[in-house]
Amino acid sequence: MRSLVLIGHGSHLNPDSAQAVYHYAELIRQAGVFSEVIEGYWKEEPSLRQVLRTTRYSDVTVIPMFISEGYFTETVIPRELNLGHSGPVPVQGITRQLGGKTVRYTLPYGVHPRMTDVILARAHEAFPEFNPEDTGLLIIGHGTTRNQNSNRVIYQNRDRIRERGLFKEVHALFLDEDPKVDTWETLFTTRNVIMVPFFTAEGWHTRETIPEDLGLTGQVTEFENHSVHYGLPVGTHPMVTDVILDMARDAWHNTSASGEPSPEQEAAWDTFLHLARQGMRLGEVLIRHDVGLFTLQHMLDEGKDQLQVFVAPESIRDLVRMSDAGEYRPVHTFRNLPRGWKGVFNEADFRRAISYVYPSVLEDTYLYQKGALRVTPWISTARRQTGIYARVQQATLKDVDVVSKKICGFCLKSRLWYGEQLYQTFLDGVPGNIPCVEACTYVISEVREHVAQKASKTSPSGAV
Template identity: 60%
Template sequence: MRSLVLIGHGSHLNSDSARAVFRYADLLRGAGLFDEVIEGYWKEEPSLRQVLRTTASTDVTVIPMFISEGYFTETVIPRELGLGHQGPVPPEGIARVIGGRTVRYTLPYGVHPAMTDVIVARAREVLPELGADGPADGIETALIVLGHGTTRNENSSRVIHENAARLAGTGLFSEVHALFLDEEPRVNGWPDRVRAPRVVIVPFFASEGWHTLETIPQDLGLTGQVTDFPGNPHGPQQVLYARPVGTHAAIADVIVHLAEEARGTLGPGGDAERGHEAAWQAFLSRARAGTRIGELLITPELGVFEVRHQLDEGRPGGDLMTLVTPEGVRDQVRVTDGGEHRPVHTLRSVPRGWRAVLNEADLRRAVHYAYPAMVEETYAHSCHALRPTPWATTARRQTGIYAKVQRAVPEQVERVATRVCGACLRTRLWAGERLTHSFLDGVPGGMPCAEACTFLVAEVREEVARKKAAAASDD
C-alpha cells in the first residue's frame, strides 16, 4: 500500500486557499497511482499534527505543495510532522519511521526541474506560435519568469534564477529574465531591461490570488492577457500575461516524479496501518446501524448511507440538495450557511439543507472530510493511546510571528479559549478536561482535542498583540 500526503498552507480566513491542493489531490486520486491521496494543512484541518494519523498505509510520502524552499518547508512542516529535521532538505528527501509508518518527506514541488516545462506550457497558452525552436512567426520574444522573492530566505529566489538559466539555454526566447515583486531585480523595471518587441510574463506562483489577479496587473499596467506599450524606452512592446505555473494540470506529473524519486531509494510499499483500520471498522460498525457524529446524522438505506445535518432529520429528501461524492461533502462543509470559511470543522457551524448518498468506501472519505482525523483520534483516545499536548508545550514549539504566544499568561489563554473553544464540539484534553464517552459510544458531540489548534494559537497571538498595544498606548 502507498499513501500520498499533499501539504498546503491553508487559511483561517479564505476557503479558496486550499482549492489548488484539492485539485491536484483529485487528479492524482483519479489516476490510481496511490492507494490514497489525502491533504494536510498548516492553517486548516487535518492539521500537520493530525494528518499522519489519517493515513491508511505504513508507507507515506509527504510532498509540500509550495513553490520554493523556505521557512515552511524547512522549519514548520518538519517540526509539526515530528520529522526531527530542521533546515534545507537534501535532494533525496528525508525518511523517518514515525508511529510505525515510514514517512518520506520531499522537496517542494516547485523546485523540481520539470517545472521548467510547466513554465513553457504556460507561455504557449498565451503564445501558440511558440514552437520547438522558438516563435514560428519569427518575432523576437522575451520571457520573464516572475517570482515573489523575499530578503528573508535566498532559496525563494534561487528556483526562479535556476529556471530562467535553463530556459535561456533552450533558445526558445531571445531573452530570459528572472524578475521579482519584493527583491531585486524588480519586475516594475522591466521596460528598461527587456529589448524584445514581444514579452511573455509567466508568474512562478502556486495559485491564482491577490498578487496574480490584482497587484501584478495593476503595478505593471496590464489590461488583460495582451497589453500594448507603444512608448517604452526600447520601442513599442507587447506583453502577454500567462496564468501562474502552480495551477497547471502538469503539476500532478511533477508530484508523481517527486514521489517516485523519494521511494526509489527506499524499497517497496507498506502494509495497511492496523490502528487506522481498527478505528474505521469501529466507526462503520455503528454507521451500519445508524449513528450520529458531531452535527451529522448517518442512516443506512438499502446498501448505501444517507448523511445529513441532524437538524434536517425528518425533512423529505426532495427538499434537500443531494450530493453523491465525498468531494461534494467536502465542498459543502467548508463554509457555513452564511458563506463563512470553516477552518475548524468541529465548530458547531455545519451548514444545513443537504444530504449525501454514499457507499461504504465513500462514506469513510466523506466523514474524513467532514471531521478530519476525528475517527482516528477518538478511537486512539478510547484505547488510551492519545497523548494530550499541554498548552505550554504547544506554545514553546511556535516560531516566527507566533513565538509571541509564549508570553501569554494562563488567564489570557483561557479567555481566548472560552471564546474560541466554546463553539467547538471537542473536549480540551490539552487543558485537563476529561472525555468519558465519545461518538463511538453513541454521544454525537463526544470528540477529543489533544492539542490546541492553529486557529486558537493565532487568536492567542492576537490577544498578546492587543495587550502589548494597549500597554504602549497607556505609556
C-alpha cells in the first residue's frame, strides 16, 4: 500500500504545462506498482500545500518531475511540503514523518544516470543513420543564474556520452546562461549536428524559442556548413517511466516503512461517500447514486438529455480544465465549470473523478470540520515566499483585499485566511460552502503583479 506523488511546476496560464506529469502518472498507474499515483503542482491543483493530505496511504514517495536540481527542487518544493529542508538534496533523498505518514522526497528524475540513455535514444530518433565520424551531438539545457546546480546534470550527461565515443563531438549549451546555444556553430566541425533539448516537455522553448533563435525550419535544417537534426525533448520519452520507477524503488530501499491506509483520508472519504449515496451537491456538481454507479454532472444540467457521457476519470480531468468559453481554469473551484456532460463511474473511479473535479476539497473540508486543518493568515503566507515572489511581502492588507476580491469572488471557497467566517460546509449539506484556509498560488501571483504595478507608477523612471 504505497502512494506515489509526481510533482510538476504547472501554470496559471498554460493548460498544456501539466500534460507531461499527467501522461507519466497514467503510465505508472497502468504498471500497477503503486496503490495510487497522484499529481501535484506548484501553480495548479492540487497544490504542494495540499497534495500530501490527499494521499490514501501512510507510505508516500514524492518525485519532482523536473529535469535538473535547482531552486524549485531544493527550495520551493521542500518548503511547501513542510519537509524542513533547504538546499541540495542528498543522493538517498529526504525522509520525514508528517501527519502519520512516511514521506520520502527524491532527487528530480532528470538527474538519474539512465537519462543519458534517453538522450541517446532521442538522438537516434532524430538521425537514425548517422555516421559517428561526421556527426556531433548538442545537448541543449535551459540554465539559470539562480542556482549553480541547475547545469550540473547537463555537463554530467555530456561527459558520459563523450566517454562512450559515439559521436565525434559532444557539447552542452544553454538558453539562459553561458555558454549560450546560439554559439553552436563556433563549436562544431562535423557536417551533421544532432540537437537534443534536455527539457521536460514540448512547450514554448522547444517549439518556439530554440527553433527561432537558431533558425531551425523543421526536423532537418540545412546550413552552409552543417545539417542540423532537431530531436524531441528527453522528458517526453517513454523510457522516463522506467527512470521514475527506478527512483521509487531506490527510495524504498532506504527505509523500512510499510504502508497502510491513512485513517484521516479514509474517514474523509467514508463521510463523503455516505452523503454521495444519498444524492448531494458539491459546488456546481450534482452527484447521484443508482444501481452501484455514481453520476456527476453540472447542477444546471439536471434533467437534461443529450449530455456527453464520460466513463474514464481522465476524460473528466481534461474536460474541467477548460470553461465553456474556452478559458483555462487553473483554480478548479472557479464558478465556470463547463456544462453539457455527465460522468458515470464505479466507486473506485468516482473517487478519482471527484479528485479531478475539485482537487483536495474533500480532504481539506473534512479536516477543517474536525479542527485538524490550521488556517494560515495572509501574513504567514507572504513571509514564506522567496525569490521573485518575496515582493508580496510589500503588499498592504488593502492590496491583498483588492486583488483577492476580484479572484476569490469568482471562487466557491470562503477566504478564511482573510478573516471570513464559515460555520457549515458542503458536508453539512450547504453545497457552496467550501473552506479556503490559505491563499492559493494564483492569488499570490496576482498580488505580486499588483505590487509591481504600484511600484512602476511611483518610480520616476517607471521601472520595477
